[in-house]
Amino acid sequence: MTWIAIRMLTGDRQKFFGLLFGVAFSTLLISQQLTIFINLLERGATAVYNIPTADIWVMDPVSRTPDVALPMPSTALDKVRSVNGVEWASPLLRSGATIRTPEGDLEGVTVVGVDDATLIGLPKTFIAGHREVLYEPDSVVIDSSGAAKLFPPGFDPIGVRLELNDRRAVIRGIVDVDPSFTSQVILYTRYSNALAYVPGTRNRMTFILANASDGLTAKQVGERITDATGLKARTRDEFARDGIDFIVENTGIPINFGITVALGFVVGVAIVGLTFSLFIRDNIKQFGALKAIGVTNAKIRLMVAAQALLVGLVGYGIGILLAAIFIALGSINSPDFKGFYTPWEIPVLTAFVVLTMIMITGWLALRSVLKMEPAEVFR
Amino acid sequence: MSDLKTAITLHKIVKEFSTGSQTIRVLHGIDAEIQSGELTYLVGESGSGKTTMISIIAGILYPTSGSVSVFGQDIYSLSDDDLVRFRLQNIGFIFQQYNLIPTLTAAENAAVPLVAAGMGRDQAVKKGEAMLDNLNIADQARKLPRQLSGGQQQRVAIARALVHEPRLVVCDEPTAALDAKSGRRVMDLLREVALAADRTVIIVTHDNRIFDLADRILMMEDGRITHDGKTLPDH
Numbered sequence: 069m070t071w072i073a074i075r076m077l078t079g080d081r082q083k084f085f086g087l088l089f090g091v092a093f094s095t096l097l098i099s100q101q102l103t104i105f106i107n108l109l110e111r112g113a114t115a116v117y118n119i120p121t122a123d124i125w126v127m128d129p130v131s132r133t134p135d136v137a138l139p140m141p142s143t144a145l146d147k148v149r150s151v152n153g154v155e156w157a158s159p160l161l162r163s164g165a166t167i168r169t170p171e172g173d174l175e176g177v178t179v180v181g182v183d184d185a186t187l188i189g190l191p192k193t194f195i196a197g198h199r200e201v202l203y204e205p206d207s208v209v210i211d212s213s214g215a216a217k218l219f220p221p222g223f224d225p226i227g228v229r230l231e232l233n234d235r236r237a238v239i240r241g242i243v244d245v246d247p248s249f250t251s252q253v254i255l256y257t258r259y260s261n262a263l264a265y266v267p268g269t270r271n272r273m274t275f276i277l278a279n280a281s282d283g284l285t286a287k288q289v290g291e292r293i294t295d296a297t298g299l300k301a302r303t304r305d306e307f308a309r310d311g312i313d314f315i316v317e318n319t320g321i322p323i324n325f326g327i328t329v330a331l332g333f334v335v336g337v338a339i340v341g342l343t344f345s346l347f348i349r350d351n352i353k354q355f356g357a358l359k360a361i362g363v364t365n366a367k368i369r370l371m372v373a374a375q376a377l378l379v380g381l382v383g384y385g386i387g388i389l390l391a392a393i394f395i396a397l398g399s400i401n402s403p404d405f406k407g408f409y410t411p412w413e414i415p416v417l418t419a420f421v422v423l424t425m426i427m428i429t430g431w432l433a434l435r436s437v438l439k440m441e442p443a444e445v446f447r
Numbered sequence: 448m449s450d451l452k453t454a455i456t457l458h459k460i461v462k463e464f465s466t467g468s469q470t471i472r473v474l475h476g477i478d479a480e481i482q483s484g485e486l487t488y489l490v491g492e493s494g495s496g497k498t499t500m501i502s503i504i505a506g507i508l509y510p511t512s513g514s515v516s517v518f519g520q521d522i523y524s525l526s527d528d529d530l531v532r533f534r535l536q537n538i539g540f541i542f543q544q545y546n547l548i549p550t551l552t553a554a555e556n557a558a559v560p561l562v563a564a565g566m567g568r569d570q571a572v573k574k575g576e577a578m579l580d581n582l583n584i585a586d587q588a589r590k591l592p593r594q595l596s597g598g599q600q601q602r603v604a605i606a607r608a609l610v611h612e613p614r615l616v617v618c619d620e621p622t623a624a625l626d627a628k629s630g631r632r633v634m635d636l637l638r639e640v641a642l643a644a645d646r647t648v649i650i651v652t653h654d655n656r657i658f659d660l661a662d663r664i665l666m667m668e669d670g671r672i673t674h675d676g677k678t679l680p681d682h
C-alpha cells in the first residue's frame with residue numbers, strides 16, 4: 069500500500085511541491101537563523117579564543133568581558149607574576165578609539181596592546197607582513213575583516229597612515245582572526261605604543277594574561293591569583309563563556325532569533341498543514357473507497373505516515389541543502405559571515421522541529437480520514 | 448436456474464438515523480434472501496432506502512437491529528478489523544462516482560484490492576491488466592483516469608471490483624453518471640463478466656433502461672420491500 073500512498077501524493081504535483089516548499093522553507097529559515105544565531109553568539113568568545121596561548125585571564129573584579137572591562141593599575145602585573153604556580157604573565161590592553169582614514173572618514177576601532185617583549189596576545193596567522201613589523205615605529209597590524217570593512221576590495225592597506233586618536237599609526241600587517249561580535253576594526257600594536265594611543269587615566273592595563281605552571285590546572289592557579297591579589301581570574305573557556313552570556317543577557321538577539329525560528333515553524337505548519345488537509349480532502353472519496361474495499365485504519369495510518377515522511381525527508385533535504393549553500397556563499401563573499409560554520413546540533417534540532425511539524429499536520433489530516441464512515445462513499 | 452444457492456440472508460433489518468433530536472427510521476424490519484448466480488436489482492424511488500440497504504448488505508453500515516448473514520457469516524458479529532478483512536476477501540464495490548485514484552493508471556487502480564490484500568506490486572498490476580482485458584479496455588491500461596471517458600472509467604472500476612474474485616459484488620447506481628449508450632454497454636459487460644454461479648451481484652439503480660438485464664428485481668418503498676419478481680409490477 070505504501071507505493072500507492074506515495075503515488076497518490078507525488079502524482080498531485082501542485083500539492084506535492086507545495087508541501088515540499090513548506091517543509092523546505094521552514095527548514096531553511098530555522099537552520100539558517102539558528103546558524104547565524106549560534107555563530108553570532110560565539111563571536112562573544114572570539115576575542116578570547118584568538119589568543120590561544122593564554123590559559124588564564126586576570127582582571128578587575130568588576131570586568132565582565134573583553135570589551136566590558138575596567139583597567140587595573142600596572143602594579144597588578146608584578147603581583148600576579150609573584151603568585152606561586154604562575155608560569156608567566158603579560159599585560160594586555162584593550163580599548164576603544166577612533167581613527168580617521170586618509171579619506172577623512174571616522175571609524176570606531178578596538179586597540180589591542182600586546183606585551184612588548186613577547187607579543188603575547190598577537191594573533192598567529194599573518195596574511196600580510198609578520199610579527200616583527202610591530203617593532204617598527206607607529207606600527208599597527210589590522211585584522212582581515214577590519215581591513216575588508218575599511219578599504220575597497222583589492223586595495224592593499226599596507227603602508228596606509230591612519231590618525232589614531234590624533235596620533236600617527238601606520239598599517240604594516242594584516243592578521244587573520246575571527247571577527248568579534250561588534251565586528252569592530254581591531255588594531256594590534258605593542259603595549260607601550262598602545263599606552264600612547266589611548267589617552268590616559270592612571271590605570272590602563274585591561275587584562276593580565278597568564279599561564280599555569282606544569283602540573284597545575286588553570287582553574288587552580290586562577291584561584292591562587294584571586295586569593296593573593298583580590299583580582300578576578302577566569303580560565304580561557306570560562307571567560308569565552310562570559311562573553312557569550314553577556315550577549316545573551318544584554319541584547320535582544322536571543323528573542324529576535326527565537327521569534328524568527330518560531331515564525332519559521334508556524335509558517336511551515338500553516339503551509340504544510342493547509343496543503344496536506346487540502347490533499348486529503350481532495351482524496352477523501354478515494355480514501356473512503358479504500359476503506360470500503362477493505363483497507364484497515366491501521367493501514368490508512370501507515371499510508372498517511374508514508375506520505376508525511378516522504379514530504380518531511382525530501383523537504384528537509386532541500387531546506388538543509390539551501391541553508392548550507394546560503395552559509396557557504398555568505399562566508400565566502402561577506403566578511404560579516406567569516407568563519408561561520410554549522411554545528412551538527414543545528415540540522416539535528418531542525419530535523420526534530422520538522423518531524424514535529426510533520427506529525428502535527430499529518431495527524432490533523434489523518435483525523436478526517438479515520439473519522440469517515442466507509443458508507444459515506446455510497447452517498 | 449437450478450444451481451441457485453442462498454448467499455445472503457437479511458433478518459429483521461431495522462436502520463434508524465438520528466439527526467440532532469430526531470430519529471428517523473429508514474428501514475422497517477426487512478427480511479430477504481438473495482441468491483448467488485443471478486443479478487439482483489434493488490429499485491425504488493429516491494429516499495426509499497436502497498443505498499442504506501446495500502450498505503448494510505456490504506458490511507459498511509451497521510444496522511440498528513437485525514442481522515445479516517453473508518455466505519453463512521453473521522458479518523456484524525465480527526470485530527471491526529475482521530469485518531474489514533471479510534470485505535476485502537469477499538466483496539467487490541462499484542460506486543456511482545467510480546472513486547478511482549486519479550494519480551494511478553487504470554491497471555494500477557484495478558489492482559488496488561490485491562495490493563490491499565498484500566500482493567506484490569508487479570503481480571497485482573499484471574492481474575489488473577488481465578481484468579481490464581476481460582472488460583475490453585486493455586489498451587487503456589496505462590492511462591490515468593482523467594484520460595478516460597466515463598464509461599471507460601466505470602469499466603476500470605468494475606475491473607477493480609472483480610480483480611480479487613469476490614463472491615459478492617455490490618453496485619450503487621453504476622450507470623447514473625453515464626449516457627444511455629455507455630450505461631448500457633457497461634451493464635452488458637458487467638453481466639457478462641461478473642455473473643457466475645458462485646457469485647452474487649446486487650445492483651441499486653433508478654435506470655429503467657437496464658431493467659431488462661435483471662434476473663430478479665426487489666422494489667423498495669419507504670423502507671420496505673414491496674415487490675419481488677423477475678420484472679417490475681405493471682401498473
Ligand SMILES: Nc1ncnc2c1ncn2[C@@H]1O[C@H](COP(=O)(O)OP(=O)(O)OP(=O)(O)O)[C@@H](O)[C@H]1O
Nearest residue numbers: 464465466473491492493494495496497498499500
Ligand atoms: N447518514 C444519514 N443520516 C441521516 N439520514 C440519512 C442518512 N443516510 C440516509 N438517510 C436518509 O435515509 C433515507 C433513505 O436514504 P437512502 O440513501 O438509502 O435512499 P436511496 O433509496 O438510496 O435514495 P436515492 O435514490 O436518492 O439514492 C433518506 O430519507 C435519507 O435522507
Ligand SMILES: [Mg+2]
Nearest residue numbers: 497498499619
Ligand atoms: Mg442511493
